[in-house]
Amino acid sequence: xxxxxxxxxxVAWSLCLAAPAIxxxxxxxxxxxxxxxxxxxxxxxxxxxxxxxxVGDFGHRQDAVWTQLNQDSYSAAPILSGxxxxxxxxxxxxxxxxxxxxxxGPPGGYRHRGAIVEVAGAWRYHDPDRSGESYLxxxxxxxxxxxxxxxxxxxxxxxxxxWVLLVGAGLIAGTRGHRAGD
Amino acid sequence: xxxxxxxxxxxxxxxxTGRIFLAFAGVSVLPLVAAIGVGEWAPxxxxxxxxGVFAILGAALTRLPTSRPLDIRHGVVVVALGWxxxxxxxxxxxxxxxxxxxxxxxxxxxxxxxxxxxxxxxxDLDHLALSLNLWRHLLQFLGGLGIVVVAVWLSVGGxxxxxxxxxxxxxxxxxxxxxxxxxxxxVSLVHMAVGVAVLxxxxxxxxxxxxxxxxxxxxxxxxxxxxxxxxxxxxxxxGYYHSPILEAAAGGxxxxxxxxxxxxxxxWRRRFREAVRNLETRSFLTTFVTLxxxxxxxxxxxxxxxxxxxxxxxxxxxxxxxxxxTGFSTVPSSELAGWTGLAFAGMVTAMAxxxxxxxxxxxxxxxxxxxxxKVLKNESKRVMMPPGSVIPIGYFxxxxxxxxxxxxxxxxxxxxxxxxxxxxxxxxxIAYGYSLQDxxxxxxxxxxxxxxxxxxxxxxxxxVLQIVYMCEMWLGRLEFLAFFALIGTLWSAVRGR
Numbered sequence: 092x093x094x095x096x097x098x099x100x101x102v103a104w105s106l107c108l109a110a111p112a113i114x115x116x117x118x119x120x121x122x123x124x125x126x127x128x129x130x131x132x133x134x135x136x137x138x139x140x141x142x143x144x145x146v147g148d149f150g151h152r153q154d155a156v157w158t159q160l161n162q163d164s165y166s167a168a169p170i171l172s173g174x175x176x177x178x179x180x181x182x183x184x185x186x187x188x189x190x191x192x193x194x195x196g197p198p199g200g201y202r203h204r205g206a207i208v209e210v211a212g213a214w215r216y217h218d219p220d221r222s223g224e225s226y227l228x229x230x231x232x233x234x235x236x237x238x239x240x241x242x243x244x245x246x247x248x249x250x251x252x253x254w255v256l257l258v259g260a261g262l263i264a265g266t267r268g269h270r271a272g273d
Numbered sequence: 274x275x276x277x278x279x280x281x282x283x284x285x286x287x288x289x290t291g292r293i294f295l296a297f298a299g300v301s302v303l304p305l306v307a308a309i310g311v312g313e314w315a316p317x318x319x320x321x322x323x324x325g326v327f328a329i330l331g332a333a334l335t336r337l338p339t340s341r342p343l344d345i346r347h348g349v350v351v352v353a354l355g356w357x358x359x360x361x362x363x364x365x366x367x368x369x370x371x372x373x374x375x376x377x378x379x380x381x382x383x384x385x386x387x388x389x390x391x392x393x394x395x396x397d398l399d400h401l402a403l404s405l406n407l408w409r410h411l412l413q414f415l416g417g418l419g420i421v422v423v424a425v426w427l428s429v430g431g432x433x434x435x436x437x438x439x440x441x442x443x444x445x446x447x448x449x450x451x452x453x454x455x456x457x458x459x460v461s462l463v464h465m466a467v468g469v470a471v472l473x474x475x476x477x478x479x480x481x482x483x484x485x486x487x488x489x490x491x492x493x494x495x496x497x498x499x500x501x502x503x504x505x506x507x508x509x510x511x512g513y514y515h516s517p518i519l520e521a522a523a524g525g526x527x528x529x530x531x532x533x534x535x536x537x538x539x540x541w542r543r544r545f546r547e548a549v550r551n552l553e554t555r556s557f558l559t560t561f562v563t564l565x566x567x568x569x570x571x572x573x574x575x576x577x578x579x580x581x582x583x584x585x586x587x588x589x590x591x592x593x594x595x596x597x598x599t600g601f602s603t604v605p606s607s608e609l610a611g612w613t614g615l616a617f618a619g620m621v622t623a624m625a626x627x628x629x630x631x632x633x634x635x636x637x638x639x640x641x642x643x644x645x646x647k648v649l650k651n652e653s654k655r656v657m658m659p660p661g662s663v664i665p666i667g668y669f670x671x672x673x674x675x676x677x678x679x680x681x682x683x684x685x686x687x688x689x690x691x692x693x694x695x696x697x698x699x700x701x702x703i704a705y706g707y708s709l710q711d712x713x714x715x716x717x718x719x720x721x722x723x724x725x726x727x728x729x730x731x732x733x734x735x736x737v738l739q740i741v742y743m744c745e746m747w748l749g750r751l752e753f754l755a756f757f758a759l760i761g762t763l764w765s766a767v768r769g770r
Contacts, residue, residue: 103505127604146399148490151481157515159433159507165397170371178732180399180508184515201313201402223583224603241400246318249369253318256325260298263332 121162132216146199196238277769291334298327308404328697337647349758386412391503391600391724417500417633503600503724556643571615600724635722
């Protein structure tokens, strides 16, 4: 009995080890994907899994929602919330079938940090069916963190200086008008 | 002997520079209203500050008393100064946005916008305020139509022709510069109405965006496409939309932007035969078809895309973007860097040659390419002929014209200056350790005011290279004349009597 249990556990362990190789699930980040996009392309790699922020727009097309998934330092802390500057954005297009789509709040932009999600799917690199486009064709989609509003500070000093300059410009223009009148 | 500019010369230059500032103060109201409209108070405050700076500088400078009219010598200096100083003030809202590391980066983006280049070092574009994005795109639109036209439109008056010529434009389509600028604005507004309507329809119906966002995207794409500028709302440029229909619509607007306003005028007046006979039209079509074939063969050799449709769509769009000097892309810069061999040769040559003269496009320009080709053909013929024989060269450009030595020299001189400009930028890029191919691509993109990038233009790029690219954009946009005039004026102010 004890021996049978040992054998069963060994088989189960072996299957667990073999599972990633069979399904070829690769958990990667967007920068890694963009560095070598061909290496993760379907069908050689069946599925990749990414986490990041949904930004821009949610394009509701016939059977799917198209959006952009960013995974960069701004996903964690946009500049408006005091996040540091860290270069350009790192993002890829994602196609999420309507069957698995959940409302994710406003997409990331100036007023909001978009929802943080985990998306798994096939990386369609230079997809011949879409005349060479590259995008992640999602098969699973999970919201990890809802979108959050970003707040800006009221620019009192800028408004004040701006008004002072405008009044100054008006006074100069008025002086000229007075001179011309003379 | 150099003549030192008189104080009256300086005052008149100052006064007209001030008028340009006042024109931009007027334009600054648009993003300010947009910021207030959507409740973006921080950018709104920055726009008010910018408006104040433009207004006070404009008011102070236009107060300078002058007794002489503006002539061509003053005009070129005004334009050169305007294109240097306007971006410095226009950069204020961008600088206060927090999306740039330092003022060089901000100024780089403002110069890139106003010269309709489209290279950018802005960080976190995907979280940029809507009104700031509007301002970037508006800068490109205004830069495309020319500070001069804006100034004339806002009643600078009779000095417009001198300013216009100094900007490298020869687009006096109608008898006066005011009627010409009115025509340019009319053409632009008609294109805008049609272009924005089509792009809005595509975004709303096919892409499934909300109506407000569809209108925003449509306006921004139009501004950047018609000005052949190439800024975009999202970090993935036009690749963001994943839509061949939108790419086709944007492509049509890019082509309209790269067409000379004379050609627009001929088509407007239904003079189709004349439009087709023009040397510039033929030259542009010839280089377009030839280089497109070269690029496509190159891509096919590399096997970058699967199937003919992939090559056709990706290849054609990137190529169209290069030849019209727009700078939109549907592929990442790292992928564009992989277009080697013939694909690289086709793209770089297309960027270097650019669009038509008197259009919003940059590069050497199709008319000069056509004239240079005619001169070279003539020289080849001359070798076969007996010594001393004269071969007259004629060409058709809004009527039959004879090629004079002056025209031939001017065309070839400017062409050589462009080549020199591209090579200088390439040399500096190589000195910083970039490969010849990457350095050449990026330099031609900057000098030809294109905006496509293989990744060199980045917030972490060397400052000296950034300054060199800025100079390339400025010189490429003004076509050298204004630069020589500015240097000449400064030199004579120091050394003249």
